[in-house]
Amino acid sequence: MADYEIPKLKEYPVIPVLQPGVSAHLKPYVAKADFQTALNFPGELVENWEQKAIDKIGELKGKYRSLQVFLDSCVKCGACTDKCHYYLGTSDPKNMPVARQDLLRQVYRRYYTFAGKLFGKLGIPGFVGAKEMTREVLDDWYSYYHQCSQCRRCSVYCPYGIDTAEISMAAREIMDSIGVGQKYCNEIIAKVFKIGNNLGLPQPALEDTLLGLEEDVKDATGVDVKFPLDVKGAEILLVTPSADFFAEPHVDGLMGYAKVFHEAGVSWTVSSYASEAANFGMFIGSYENMRKVALRIREAALELGVKRIVFGECGHAWRVAYSFLNTLAGPFDFLDPNYPVPQHICEFTHDLIQKGKLKFDKSANDRRVMTYHDSCNVARASRMGDKPGGQFTIPREIIKAVCNNFYDMPPDTIGEATYCCGGGGGLLTDDLMELRVKGALPRMEALKHVVENNGVTHMAAICAICKSQFTKVIPYYGFKMDQIVSVHQLVSDAIVLTKQ
Amino acid sequence: MNALSWSYVFMFYLAMLILVVGVTRKIIQYARTPAPLKIPTTPAPVTKAGVVWRMATEVVLFNSLFKSNRWIWIFGWMFHFALLLAFLRHLRYVFTPDCLIWPLINNWLVLNAGKYGAYAMLFGLAGLLARRFLVDRVRYISSPSDYLMLILIMGIAGSGTWMSFINHVDIIQLKEFVLGLLTFSPQALPTDGVLLTHLTLVLILMVIFPISKLLHAPGVFFSPTRNQVDNPREQRHIAPWARELETGN
Numbered sequence: 001m002a003d004y005e006i007p008k009l010k011e012y013p014v015i016p017v018l019q020p021g022v023s024a025h026l027k028p029y030v031a032k033a034d035f036q037t038a039l040n041f042p043g044e045l046v047e048n049w050e051q052k053a054i055d056k057i058g059e060l061k062g063k064y065r066s067l068q069v070f071l072d073s074c075v076k077c078g079a080c081t082d083k084c085h086y087y088l089g090t091s092d093p094k095n096m097p098v099a100r101q102d103l104l105r106q107v108y109r110r111y112y113t114f115a116g117k118l119f120g121k122l123g124i125p126g127f128v129g130a131k132e133m134t135r136e137v138l139d140d141w142y143s144y145y146h147q148c149s150q151c152r153r154c155s156v157y158c159p160y161g162i163d164t165a166e167i168s169m170a171a172r173e174i175m176d177s178i179g180v181g182q183k184y185c186n187e188i189i190a191k192v193f194k195i196g197n198n199l200g201l202p203q204p205a206l207e208d209t210l211l212g213l214e215e216d217v218k219d220a221t222g223v224d225v226k227f228p229l230d231v232k233g234a235e236i237l238l239v240t241p242s243a244d245f246f247a248e249p250h251v252d253g254l255m256g257y258a259k260v261f262h263e264a265g266v267s268w269t270v271s272s273y274a275s276e277a278a279n280f281g282m283f284i285g286s287y288e289n290m291r292k293v294a295l296r297i298r299e300a301a302l303e304l305g306v307k308r309i310v311f312g313e314c315g316h317a318w319r320v321a322y323s324f325l326n327t328l329a330g331p332f333d334f335l336d337p338n339y340p341v342p343q344h345i346c347e348f349t350h351d352l353i354q355k356g357k358l359k360f361d362k363s364a365n366d367r368r369v370m371t372y373h374d375s376c377n378v379a380r381a382s383r384m385g386d387k388p389g390g391q392f393t394i395p396r397e398i399i400k401a402v403c404n405n406f407y408d409m410p411p412d413t414i415g416e417a418t419y420c421c422g423g424g425g426g427l428l429t430d431d432l433m434e435l436r437v438k439g440a441l442p443r444m445e446a447l448k449h450v451v452e453n454n455g456v457t458h459m460a461a462i463c464a465i466c467k468s469q470f471t472k473v474i475p476y477y478g479f480k481m482d483q484i485v486s487v488h489q490l491v492s493d494a495i496v497l498t499k500q
Numbered sequence: 501m502n503a504l505s506w507s508y509v510f511m512f513y514l515a516m517l518i519l520v521v522g523v524t525r526k527i528i529q530y531a532r533t534p535a536p537l538k539i540p541t542t543p544a545p546v547t548k549a550g551v552v553w554r555m556a557t558e559v560v561l562f563n564s565l566f567k568s569n570r571w572i573w574i575f576g577w578m579f580h581f582a583l584l585l586a587f588l589r590h591l592r593y594v595f596t597p598d599c600l601i602w603p604l605i606n607n608w609l610v611l612n613a614g615k616y617g618a619y620a621m622l623f624g625l626a627g628l629l630a631r632r633f634l635v636d637r638v639r640y641i642s643s644p645s646d647y648l649m650l651i652l653i654m655g656i657a658g659s660g661t662w663m664s665f666i667n668h669v670d671i672i673q674l675k676e677f678v679l680g681l682l683t684f685s686p687q688a689l690p691t692d693g694v695l696l697t698h699l700t701l702v703l704i705l706m707v708i709f710p711i712s713k714l715l716h717a718p719g720v721f722f723s724p725t726r727n728q729v730d731n732p733r734e735q736r737h738i739a740p741w742a743r744e745l746e747t748g749n
């Protein structure tokens with residue numbers, strides 16, 4: 001199946017012995033000039049790039065307190081070294097969070113600290129962990145900053161909250177600024193600017209797809225559940241990852257949202273202009289690009305005259321929506337102040353369940369024994385509901401309301417300690433398949449645990465990337481693609497449609 | 501006053517200046533640099549009071565470290581707590597008995613905790629140093645300066661312990677020296693080898709503080725993942741440079 005070794009699933013997670021350089025060859029394709037310039041980056045490696053990269057570090061650390069504080073504060077205690085799924089899956093020491101940070105920190109220390117400058121002049125910068133900016137360093141950056149899914153697991157365990165995601169975002173922005181971007185992310189962002197979504201689905205295709213879904217639901221239930229597109233004056237604008245329009249099991253989730261809206265009796269619409277919840281601007285650390293993508297949602301909401309914005313199931317999109325949307329594209333004073341802006345579809349559904357407004361036939365899900373994968377960006381970079389930790393309880397309460405059988409995976413692999421699926425942070429591309437398979441190891445071990453001990457048959461997720469990644473990689477570990485389901489797919493299967 | 505005393509007087513003022521100016525400049529830099537996005541590691545507190553509590557558990561108990569690695573936590577916390585005790589014990593060199601807080605400084609508990617805490621400090625430091633040598637992951641991320649930092653502090657703790665248990669120095673004269681520094685009327689320093697070693701190492705520590713990873717001490721308070729309130733939907737958060745983008749279109 002693959003020309004590399006698939007990691008073995010062990011009974012207990014084992015911290016691997018270091019194997020320096022084993023994943024140095026894992027690097028995604030470089031973006032072509034067209035896609036670089038579409039994002040306002042130089043098309044190819046610029047002249048004098050060493051100095052420009054150094055200058056960019058200076059610029060970014062002046063704009064982001066996180067970067068400045070994190071570069072200074074690490075004491076090399078080692079607490080984070082065994083926390084990254086990519087290290088656990090590859091054994092490459094540069095995938096230990098602190099070592100990944102050090103790839104940038106060493107250059108910062110060399111050019112921006114007294115100690116680094118002094119020992120650099122003496123010819124022994126390594127004495128204080130400093131290093132000159134060279135081609136070799138740039139190559140390491142390109143490899144290892146694209147082996148970080150920006151999942152923030154390390155930041156939970158660092159005594160100063162040092163978040164390697166912040167460092168890898170900065171590093172990607174620096175590389176973009178000297179003309180070395182990543183093909184997958186930058187092409188996608190360019191597509192959003194041009195067409196409105198990551199997949200490049202134009203309005204007519206979207207319309208077709210949604211009509212098709214209406215027919216499917218009608219055939220299966222006999223009920224006219226609408227999937228409206230570009231409807232002016234609708235109450236809710238649904239912003240959902242474009243994978244929801246056709247990928248499996250995402251689309252089953254979309255049917256779930258539609259049925260919930262139907263039962264709630266609210267009018268809603270998708271916008272073809274902002275037909276994408278994902279915002280890959282975050283992955284490349286580019287505030288400007290992230291903002292440009294986010295502004296499309298504001299424009300669509302204004303144009304359609306909606307009163308509320310609801311986001312579909314997507315992890316990093318929910319981070320951008322929950323944590324950043326108000327900053328990037330706010331204020332949203334033109335929306336109904338009685339609801340949080342934006343709202344997560346799980347908050348929406350959960351609220352109706354709490355009020356007893358939805359009827360379920362739980363036995364419809366009896367063929368499934370469920371577990372739930374906390375997506376990293378939802379778990380560690382956002383919230384649902386009004387209490388801290390709502391992002392853990394709300395999806396689980398929904399699942400338990402629609403399924404009879406639910407078991408959690410081991411506690412050190414869920415909640416704030418959750419392991420990334422292995423494909424987040426802009427790494428969900430075929431050119432990184434080996435990394436994706438290896439990075440899924442800790443989650444696969446946790447899944448195996450509940451499969452063997454509790455007879456779990458399916459794992460639910462609320463992230464488009466997690467769902468795509470898992471369906472692709474779990475076969476390598478002996479599971480089946482269709483063992484991955486959307487949370488709202490479970491809702492969809494159990495909901496009793498009471499309205500016509 | 502001999503030349504040796506004069507040179508220590510001079511070095512102390514210089515080291516103090518570097519320490520204070522260096523750390524102040526760093527704190528100003530951290531405080532002035534904007535945090536343009538809300539990035540608390542969640543679940544995070546939703547109120548300011550909650551953030552104060554979260555920060556207190558980090559600074560006092562090393563809460564996140566406790567979650568991540570019990571060994572580092574035990575060694576690290578022991579070392580820092582003993583450092584605090586040693587600091588308190590040293591206050592008696594700086595304050596005089598006519599001072600209001602003197603009873604708080606010069607009592608059985610503070611003096612003994614500081615004295616015996618030194619063993620805990622050495623034990624903690626030895627544990628941290630051992631990890632650096634023995635655990636392959638920690639060895640990989642360590643530079644020579646990381647080992648030297650621990651050895652330096654062990655040197656300070658070791659020479660200090662030596663003086664409090666074995667080779668007592670003339671602390672009356674030492675106190676006069678310290679008070680002399682504070683009142684800008686330099687006094688002679690006891691010329692004891694162990695004491696001079698102890699003081700020299702402290703001088704080195706003061707000088708490297710603002711240019712090394714010791715910046716973690718002020719840094720932790722400025723870490724956005726730990727000090728931000730989780731309320732982005734309720735309150736718009738925007739940095740000055742980001743606001744400029746808005747007026748641009």
Ligand code: HEM
Pocket residue numbers: 075076077159558559560562565572575576577579580628629646649650653714716717718720
């Ligand atoms: C706000 C005050 C401080 C806090 C919250 C704090 C916290 C920490 C934590 C959590 C660690 C990592 C665990 C460990 O290796 O011990 C650490 C390491 C360290 N701290 Fe502090 N610290 C503070 C002040 C200081 C001060 C004033 C010094 C000055 C001597 C210091 C010296 C060190 C050293 C040398 C290390 C690295 C230990 C190693 O190499 O493993 N800390 N600190």
Ligand code: SF4
Pocket residue numbers: 083084085086095096097100147148149150151152153154155163164165420
């Ligand atoms: S953010 Fe996640 S992927 Fe990146 S270094 Fe930390 S644990 Fe690893």
Ligand code: SF4
Pocket residue numbers: 073074075076077078079080081097098157158159160161162
């Ligand atoms: S846990 Fe934090 S301070 Fe410790 S080595 Fe990792 S990044 Fe550095």
